Amino acid sequence: MSESPPPKNRHTTARYFLEGLQETGIRYLFSNLGTDHVTLIDEMARLQAEGQAMPEVVLCPHENVAIHMAGGYAAVTGQGQGVMVHVDAGTANAAMGMHNLMRARLPVLLMAGKAPYALHGEVPGARDNYVHYVQDPFDIASLVRPYIKWEYNLPSGVVAKEAVRRAHSVMHTEPAGPVYMTLPRETLIEPWTPEQVKSYPADRYGAVRMGALPAEATLQIARELMAADNPLVITSYLGRKAEAVQALEALAELCGIRVVEFSPSWLCISRESPCFFGFDPTPLLPDTDWGLLLDIDVPWLPHQTRAREDTRWVHIDVDPIKKDFPAWGFASDVRWPADCAQALRDLHQAVLSLADDAFHQKVAHRMAGWRAQRQQRLERVAAAAANPGPEDALNPAWVCAQIGLQLRPDDVVINEAIRNSPAVLQQIPRTRPMSFLGGAGGGLGYSAGMALGVKLARPHDRVVHIEGDGGFHFSTPTSVYAVAQAQGLPILTVVLDNGGWQAVKEAVLRVHPDGPASQAGEFQARLEGEKRQFEQVAQAFGAHGERVTRAEDLPAAIARCLHALEQGRAALLVASVAKI
Numbered sequence: 167m168s169e170s171p172p173p174k175n176r177h178t179t180a181r182y183f184l185e186g187l188q189e190t191g192i193r194y195l196f197s198n199l200g201t202d203h204v205t206l207i208d209e210m211a212r213l214q215a216e217g218q219a220m221p222e223v224v225l226c227p228h229e230n231v232a233i234h235m236a237g238g239y240a241a242v243t244g245q246g247q248g249v250m251v252h253v254d255a256g257t258a259n260a261a262m263g264m265h266n267l268m269r270a271r272l273p274v275l276l277m278a279g280k281a282p283y284a285l286h287g288e289v290p291g292a293r294d295n296y297v298h299y300v301q302d303p304f305d306i307a308s309l310v311r312p313y314i315k316w317e318y319n320l321p322s323g324v325v326a327k328e329a330v331r332r333a334h335s336v337m338h339t340e341p342a343g344p345v346y347m348t349l350p351r352e353t354l355i356e357p358w359t360p361e362q363v364k365s366y367p368a369d370r371y372g373a374v375r376m377g378a379l380p381a382e383a384t385l386q387i388a389r390e391l392m393a394a395d396n397p398l399v400i401t402s403y404l405g406r407k408a409e410a411v412q413a414l415e416a417l418a419e420l421c422g423i424r425v426v427e428f429s430p431s432w433l434c435i436s437r438e439s440p441c442f443f444g445f446d447p448t449p450l451l452p453d454t455d456w457g458l459l460l461d462i463d464v465p466w467l468p469h470q471t472r473a474r475e476d477t478r479w480v481h482i483d484v485d486p487i488k489k490d491f492p493a494w495g496f497a498s499d500v501r502w503p504a505d506c507a508q509a510l511r512d513l514h515q516a517v518l519s520l521a522d523d524a525f526h527q528k529v530a531h532r533m534a535g536w537r538a539q540r541q542q543r544l545e546r547v548a549a550a551a552a553n554p555g556p557e558d559a560l561n562p563a564w565v566c567a568q569i570g571l572q573l574r575p576d577d578v579v580i581n582e583a584i585r586n587s588p589a590v591l592q593q594i595p596r597t598r599p600m601s602f603l604g605g606a607g608g609g610l611g612y613s614a615g616m617a618l619g620v621k622l623a624r625p626h627d628r629v630v631h632i633e634g635d636g637g638f639h640f641s642t643p644t645s646v647y648a649v650a651q652a653q654g655l656p657i658l659t660v661v662l663d664n665g666g667w668q669a670v671k672e673a674v675l676r677v678h679p680d681g682p683a684s685q686a687g688e689f690q691a692r693l694e695g696e697k698r699q700f701e702q703v704a705q706a707f708g709a710h711g712e713r714v715t716r717a718e719d720l721p722a723a724i725a726r727c728l729h730a731l732e733q734g735r736a737a738l739l740v741a742s743v744a745k746i
């Protein structure tokens with residue numbers, strides 16, 4: 167049945183819905199479309215023909231790229247975007263990315279059309295295709311329910327803008343995270359007059375802000391911090407707000423606090439800060455009498471690391487109860503939900519108001535005592551990268567150090583190197599907020615999509631993501647380089663190819679060090695093949711791609727890849743590192 171245009175002065179729900187997205191400030195719809203989106207597609211064309219503003223559609227051949235692009239964009243801007251997918255099938259493909267975004271507390275509005283409910287052509291938009299019978303599961307939202315903080319099925323066009331506003335406000339309210347909306351096809355085509363569909367402005371319906379610490383809590387924490395002998399901060403995602411990084415650096419220097427990033431998903435402190443103590447709290451815990459956990463989900467692994475029983479812990483976090491962790495288990499003595507940037511600035515003020523000369527001298531003395539320890543750490547890091555490694559078995563630490571030599575401070579590095587993460591963390595100098603991102607979730611194949619999203623948000627900076635050969639397969643790479651080409655988003659991919667899943671092998675060895683798998687040296691983890699030329703996947707979509715097996719070829723190869731970026735082409739560099 168062909169649908170006639172809506173009567174004069176009436177517009178479809180789809181149009182009001184698109185207007186609602188535009189009103190909230192959503193700039194991009196990372197989309198993978200289907201029969202459910204027909205009226206949206208029609209209205210997009212109408213809005214364009216009329217010269218009306220609407221979010222830009224970024225077509226992604228695979229939903230994995232769409233959802234992680236939204237993640238990367240949100241990670242560096244704080245702004246949640248839209249991801250439009252096809253019924254249950256597209257939702258299922260996006261689900262792993264929803265897991266990653268939920269764990270990173272990144273806002274995103276995932277939207278899926280619904281298969282039509284009208285079976286006999288009773289209303290416009292009714293079923294007209296075989297797939298409509300098979301794409302109507304009982305509980306479509308169950309595909310992503312563990313990863314969302316809000317879900318809604320759009321019941322009518324009259325609430326189109328209200329529902330979008332609500333989705334937008336909920337996803338940005340801390341702890342931020344994904345929301346999910348379904349859009350029935352018949353609802354999208356229903357006509358309404360503009361008076362029937364009201365707007366809901368941000369100033370009255372917007373997101374709720376996370377507050378500061380109460381004044382008395384700030385004073386108490388400041389007093390404890392000032393009295394501590396060896397204070398320590400452990401953090402992972404405080405850098406999700408750039409201003410929190412400066413606040414932490416300033417407080418750490420004022421008070422002489424050692425700062426560790428454990429499994430960072432954002433850079434939280436400059437690696438050049440005198441207070442930066444690396445990525446592992448284990449060696450520091452024995453002499454830590456007072457610790458501050460800031461925006462962190464897992465401060466250490468209790469299986470291998472023990473904190474002192476008498477260390478006093480204060481925990482300030484956007485989500486200190488860890489509402490999405492069924493089991494958690496880290497003790498603390500004081501717990502506050504708060505915006506860390508604000509909390510740290512307030513603590514800074516409180517310390518200044520309480521500090522006397524004796525305090526400043528104590529801090530100076532303590533920091534002077536760190537020099538040797540810091541020097542030793544830097545020497546260990548340098549030693550790890552000293553040997554380039556033989557042909558086809560390059561040393562990942564050396565490879566990362568070489569990449570670091572050619573990067574600029576504002577370039578963004580995204581880490582998905584799994585067992586080679588220490589090399590990425592330690593060998594690539596990073597100083598600026600938002601110049602380093604890591605994964606927060608456990609779903610592999612995120613960094614390429616994130617890199618595209620970051621590049622979209624920061625077109626003038628170079629974006630480099632570093633992944634394993636396993637991660638490359640997971641990233642849906644044909645979709646990655648297709649989007650890079652079509653959207654003009656030149657990113658650099660570095661694949662540390664160790665011939666398989668080192669993480670899986672190590673996991674077996676941790677639990678069954680002397681078991682039959684270990685004895686046979688067979689861990690079901692080798693990805694073998696006569697031909698494994700990842701670079702050709704990138705080349706197939708117009709990107710520059712090359713493989714390096716010998717150390718002496720690497721510096722020039724990195725330079726060629728960066729040159730390709732300058733020319734607007736994505737690049738893929740495969741480094742053949744030591745095999746598992």
Ligand SMILES: Cc1ncc(C[n+]2csc(CCOP(=O)(O)OP(=O)(O)O)c2C)c(N)n1
Binds near residue numbers: 584608609633637666
């Ligand atoms: C979607 C998904 N599937 C499977 C896993 C399990 N897994 C964790 S690490 C890993 C191996 C990753 O291999 P690679 O990226 O090459 O890194 P390496 O372990 O070699 O350092 C696998 C399969 C996962 N985390 N996510």
Ligand SMILES: [Mg+2]
Binds near residue numbers: 636662666
């Ligand atoms: Mg690997």
